[in-house]
Amino acid sequence: MRKIISWCFILFLILMLWISKGHFKEEQLFPEYQANSIHLGAVLAEPSDPKAQPLPVYADWLRGNQAEEMKPGKIMIQAVDYSAISHDSQIQARNDEQKGNVIDWTSSEGWIEWTVEVPQEGLYALTVEYFPLKGSYASIARGIQINERYPYQEAERIILERLWKDGQYPYERNGLGNEIRPVQTEISKWSTLQVVDYAVSSEPLLWPLKKGKNTIRMTGGREPVVLASLIFAAPQRIPSYADYVAANSTPVELPGSSWYTVIEAEQYAAKSAIGIQTQSLAEPYISPDPKGRLVYNTIGGERWQQAGDWIEWAFTVPSSGWYVIDMKYLQAYNGKAAVYRTVLLDGKVPFRELLHYALPAQADMTIKPFMDDLGQPYLFWLEEGDHQLRLIADSALIAPAVQSLRDALTDLSVVEREIRLISGNYGSGSGSNLDTGRNWQLKTYDPHIETKLSDVIERLRTVRDYANGLNQHVTDPTTAISAAMNNLEELLENVNDIPNQIKVFADIQTSINTWLKPMESQALLLDFLVVREREAEPELELPGLWDRISYGTHNFVRTFFQQYDLKDLNEDEALTIWVQRGRDYVDLLQKMIEADFTPRTGIQVNVNLMPSTNVLMLGNAAGDQPDIALGIGMETPVDYAMRGAAADLSVQPGFEQIVQRFSPGVMRSYAYDGGIYGLPETQSFAVMFYRTDVFERLGLHPPDTWDEMLDLMPTLQENGMELYYPAKEFIMPFYQEGVEFYTEDGMRTNIDSEAAQTAFRRWTDLFSIYNVPKEVPAFFNHFRFGDIPIGIADYNTYIQLSVAAPEISGKWKMAPLPGRLKEDGTVVRWSAQSTTAAMVMEKSERKDEAWKFLEWWTSRDTQASYANDIESFAGIEYRWNSANLEALQDVPWPEEDMRVLTEQASWGRNMPYVPGYYFLGREMDFAWNNTVLSVMPPNEALRKAAISLQREMTRKQKEFGFGPDTNLNITRSEEKFSKSLKGGVAANEQ
Numbered sequence: 001m002r003k004i005i006s007w008c009f010i011l012f013l014i015l016m017l018w019i020s021k022g023h024f025k026e027e028q029l030f031p032e033y034q035a036n037s038i039h040l041g042a043v044l045a046e047p048s049d050p051k052a053q054p055l056p057v058y059a060d061w062l063r064g065n066q067a068e069e070m071k072p073g074k075i076m077i078q079a080v081d082y083s084a085i086s087h088d089s090q091i092q093a094r095n096d097e098q099k100g101n102v103i104d105w106t107s108s109e110g111w112i113e114w115t116v117e118v119p120q121e122g123l124y125a126l127t128v129e130y131f132p133l134k135g136s137y138a139s140i141a142r143g144i145q146i147n148e149r150y151p152y153q154e155a156e157r158i159i160l161e162r163l164w165k166d167g168q169y170p171y172e173r174n175g176l177g178n179e180i181r182p183v184q185t186e187i188s189k190w191s192t193l194q195v196v197d198y199a200v201s202s203e204p205l206l207w208p209l210k211k212g213k214n215t216i217r218m219t220g221g222r223e224p225v226v227l228a229s230l231i232f233a234a235p236q237r238i239p240s241y242a243d244y245v246a247a248n249s250t251p252v253e254l255p256g257s258s259w260y261t262v263i264e265a266e267q268y269a270a271k272s273a274i275g276i277q278t279q280s281l282a283e284p285y286i287s288p289d290p291k292g293r294l295v296y297n298t299i300g301g302e303r304w305q306q307a308g309d310w311i312e313w314a315f316t317v318p319s320s321g322w323y324v325i326d327m328k329y330l331q332a333y334n335g336k337a338a339v340y341r342t343v344l345l346d347g348k349v350p351f352r353e354l355l356h357y358a359l360p361a362q363a364d365m366t367i368k369p370f371m372d373d374l375g376q377p378y379l380f381w382l383e384e385g386d387h388q389l390r391l392i393a394d395s396a397l398i399a400p401a402v403q404s405l406r407d408a409l410t411d412l413s414v415v416e417r418e419i420r421l422i423s424g425n426y427g428s429g430s431g432s433n434l435d436t437g438r439n440w441q442l443k444t445y446d447p448h449i450e451t452k453l454s455d456v457i458e459r460l461r462t463v464r465d466y467a468n469g470l471n472q473h474v475t476d477p478t479t480a481i482s483a484a485m486n487n488l489e490e491l492l493e494n495v496n497d498i499p500n501q502i503k504v505f506a507d508i509q510t511s512i513n514t515w516l517k518p519m520e521s522q523a524l525l526l527d528f529l530v531v532r533e534r535e536a537e538p539e540l541e542l543p544g545l546w547d548r549i550s551y552g553t554h555n556f557v558r559t560f561f562q563q564y565d566l567k568d569l570n571e572d573e574a575l576t577i578w579v580q581r582g583r584d585y586v587d588l589l590q591k592m593i594e595a596d597f598t599p600r601t602g603i604q605v606n607v608n609l610m611p612s613t614n615v616l617m618l619g620n621a622a623g624d625q626p627d628i629a630l631g632i633g634m635e636t637p638v639d640y641a642m643r644g645a646a647a648d649l650s651v652q653p654g655f656e657q658i659v660q661r662f663s664p665g666v667m668r669s670y671a672y673d674g675g676i677y678g679l680p681e682t683q684s685f686a687v688m689f690y691r692t693d694v695f696e697r698l699g700l701h702p703p704d705t706w707d708e709m710l711d712l713m714p715t716l717q718e719n720g721m722e723l724y725y726p727a728k729e730f731i732m733p734f735y736q737e738g739v740e741f742y743t744e745d746g747m748r749t750n751i752d753s754e755a756a757q758t759a760f761r762r763w764t765d766l767f768s769i770y771n772v773p774k775e776v777p778a779f780f781n782h783f784r785f786g787d788i789p790i791g792i793a794d795y796n797t798y799i800q801l802s803v804a805a806p807e808i809s810g811k812w813k814m815a816p817l818p819g820r821l822k823e824d825g826t827v828v829r830w831s832a833q834s835t836t837a838a839m840v841m842e843k844s845e846r847k848d849e850a851w852k853f854l855e856w857w858t859s860r861d862t863q864a865s866y867a868n869d870i871e872s873f874a875g876i877e878y879r880w881n882s883a884n885l886e887a888l889q890d891v892p893w894p895e896e897d898m899r900v901l902t903e904q905a906s907w908g909r910n911m912p913y914v915p916g917y918y919f920l921g922r923e924m925d926f927a928w929n930n931t932v933l934s935v936m937p938p939n940e941a942l943r944k945a946a947i948s949l950q951r952e953m954t955r956k957q958k959e960f961g962f963g964p965d966t967n968l969n970i971t972r973s974e975e976k977f978s979k980s981l982k983g984g985v986a987a988n989e990q
Contacts, residue, residue, distance in 0.1 A: 033465060038463060039459055039462065040060040055151075055156075058153065065206075070234040075233070077116055077229060092106070099131075105133075114230070115216075129192050132188070132223070137872060138222060139162055140224075154197050163189070163271070164276075199308060202396045244350055252322050265529065268313050287527055308392065310344075313388070314387070322381055324377045325530070328365060331525075332364070337518075338359060343389070345380060347390075355394075365542060391526075398520065408459045415449070415453065418446060419442070450495060453491060456488060463481060483511065576605075577629075577853070578615075580629070601852055629839050631681065634834060638913040640839065644842060645843070646841065652848075659679075679838050687815065688792055689783060689813070721788065724790070733763040736828050746914040747968065749950050763928070814901075829903075860890070863882040864891070879891065885905065915953060916949070924945060
């Protein structure tokens with residue numbers, strides 16, 4: 001009986017597994033809607049509203065500007081024939097061997113203008129001939145104005161791509177047999193690009209030209225470029241598949257042979273973005289099989305999700321004829337949403353069905369041909385010889401839904417702002433001024449409130465139904481939209497209660513904002529492509545359950561025989577380094593050591609991955625520690641120094657010269673009891689971000705001091721906007737007020753001094769008096785959509801905005817932190833600068849060799865080379881912000897941004913670490929909560945924090961054997977640095 005029950009239970013589990021995979025599941029069909037059914041544009045935002053867009057989006061603009069049939073022909077503008085340029089554009093004409101007369105536009109600023117006669121009014125496609133000049137790893141961006149204005153928002157930013165490929169193939173392997181991802185190489189050549197924005201349209205953008213004289217102005221944006229010509233031409237019609245087949249004289253019914261070729265996806269010819277990476281995947285029938293090693297055998301995934309990013313492959317067919325193209329791919333990165341690719345064959349889309357070709361979600365790898373809705377493979381006519389196949393990520397179909405959601409959120413924010421003005425409850429997302437005991441007659445003040453909310457609900461419903469129709473599934477974003485609709489419908493049931501439920505608006509906006517980026521994502525992983533004749537049957541397999549069990553068993557058995565840890569290959573007499581970073585970082589470091597450091601010094605080096613500092617701590621206790629640790633937290637060297645486990649670097653020869661490479665304020669974190677126990681590798685610090693477009697419309701200027709910042713607050717809040725300040729960032733206000741957290745001997749806290757009380761009040765007043773939001777789930781999203789147009793954030797936010805918010809490129813800037821104005825006119829901008837650190841272990845028997853390595857590793861040349869090479873792996877997302885101030889100048893930051901970084905870097909002032917330091921952050925957190933949330937008087941909250949902090953400091957001092965007369969000299973450590981710790985660029989140049 002037990003066996004029967006057991007077998008029934010196993011069968012039940014198998015059945016549940018099948019059902020979870022979608023077997024026996026009845027397909028739910030959703031009605032499909034046309035994109036033009038979606039309303040675009042904010043309805044409630046008036047033109048004077050700073051969040052209302054002054055230009056239409058392309059899709060909305062195109063609806064009112066339908067193209068008419070035009071005569072064939074083109075209008076060519078030679079770049080050198082410009083009629084005007086701006087003084088800051090840095091343009092120089094020259095002769096090029098290939099293109100003749102061209103212009104070098106060596107800056108990203110200014111503009112250049114041409115005047116052209118147009119024979120026929122109409123909508124034209126634009127083609128640009130260009131050559132990228134040496135710059136960073138980003139694509140070139142420019143804007144196009146027609147007759148002194150941008151026709152639509154997307155015209156403010158057109159992309160001229162750089163082309164990339166792997167620096168070498170096959171890839172090198174390390175000692176374990178794992179492949180090492182190579183540095184990327186730019187393909188330097190002239191490009192002829194038809195301007196398309198695949199985020200909004202799968203076909204070329206159209207430009208309105210009137211008959212007669214027109215002015216064409218190209219505005220600066222990003223990166224230098226050489227221009228040869230601009231060509232306007234009537235848009236070309238792309239045939240349907242039926243017309244494409246009919247246009248070829250060779251019948252598709254003719255029998256073919258069994259020829260086919262497999263194109264490994266990782267062996268691509270070119271790509272448009274450096275961030276598109278090869279990936280490693282281990283599963284049955286993957287090609288090639290990694291056999292227990294790290295092999296980059298696929299490409300894309302989440303590294304290939306941005307609309308417009310493309311990969312191109314080259315292949316050859318033996319004879320002219322009809323061919324089928326298959327793909328082996330994984331599309332499981334975005335729930336049940338489909339992704340899209342536009343397919344180009346030899347530079348052209350063969351037929352319309354390959355515009356935004358849909359790839360439905362799949363749980364596993366699948367092999368499918370490009371095919372029609374009935375599952376019949378499309379046939380491609382290929383002439384004998386070489387060909388190129390390009391797949392372009394395309395989000396044009398989902399774009400109207402995303403834009404309509406943004407517009408709906410704008411309308412919702414207008415409704416929220418109006419209700420706040422009526423109720424007197426100012427401050428986005430806040431209920432601090434809410435009078436919950438009052439009964440409201442809201443329709444008396446706003447008779448149209450029900451209509452407004454109903455319109456927003458209807459717009460959300462249209463977007464949800466459109467997205468479900470596209471995907472033929474309910475997805476996470478549409479679930480969030482449905483939840484938002486339910487919340488708004490509940491508000492409609494009793495509109496007089498809306499002032500008491502005002503936070504619902506912020507919750508809805510946060511929820512939907514979270515899903516906007518995933519809706520646009522077009523992630524796809526490719527294993528290989530197959531070009532075959534129709535009759536060919538390559539017999540390429542996909543794994544089943546038994547295949548996966550067998551494959552997993554083989555890999556498990558391999559673990560008993562293969563080496564997996566680089567430590568197993570360590571040489572006993574070599575310098576050993578543990579690195580707490582990703583594999584790409586470690587592989588590059590190893591290559592640079594072998595190519596430069598070892599030949600230069602003769603010192604052999606073992607480089608090992610370190611998953612966490614816990615491994616370092618356990619290894620040190622067990623006597624199995626490295627000579628050097630890299631990539632560790634900036635508090636770690638002093639933590640180890642307190643316990644006698646880190647070596648004092650200040651006793652090494654040449655230390656006084658080496659330490660000049662870094663900010664003296666940063667070095668305070670490595671000083672302890674008269675010694676220096678680490679060196680910084682990378683640094684990060686806060687800067688100010690602001691939306692230039694919003695500030696211009698409000699007539700505001702970016703603040704230079706905190707007084708100016710507070711002066712902005714009423715204007716921002718009157719328009720439903722806010723300032724973002726990290727709620728628990730307390731170091732900045734204290735240091736800008738001139739307060740140290742500890743006494744000079746490092747034995748007592750100083751946070752209850754009179755100056756500290758002033759700094760604490762300035763910090764907490766931001767939230768308790770000026771109503772700055774206490775919690776912002778994602779500053780990036782709010783900044784992107786304009787409701788928080790200014791904020792203090794880590795300057796890595798720059799990278800996030802550059803990569804994930806292309807639609808606001810050119811509409812935001814970075815600036816130094818606001819500061820305190822001193823009597824001498826100086827603005828004090830002190831802030832902490834977090835770093836990653838390098839330290840030498842006290843138990844190392846190779847301290848002299850370790851010091852030589854750190855001297856080489858932190859040098860300008862090494863840091864600049866490493867920074868540029870690591871960024872080539874994946875673009876700006878891998879940017880290495882060296883703590884070496886000279887090497888920082890060699891990182892490809894735009895000139896204006898570099899000035900900001902250099903200025904703010906000079907105002908770095910880190911806390912020294914003393915026994916019990918870890919309680920400081922905790923107690924300041926408690927003090928903030930007590931003052932802002934529990935309304936405790938600030939002085940009382942801070943005194944309470946000081947008592948608790950001092951108690952823990954005293955306990956740790958006794959643990960380390962320190963007496964009442966101990967002096968840790970935490971401020972005198974600055975005397976070790978010749979550079980003055982005064983702040984400002986000029987101070988660091990003294």
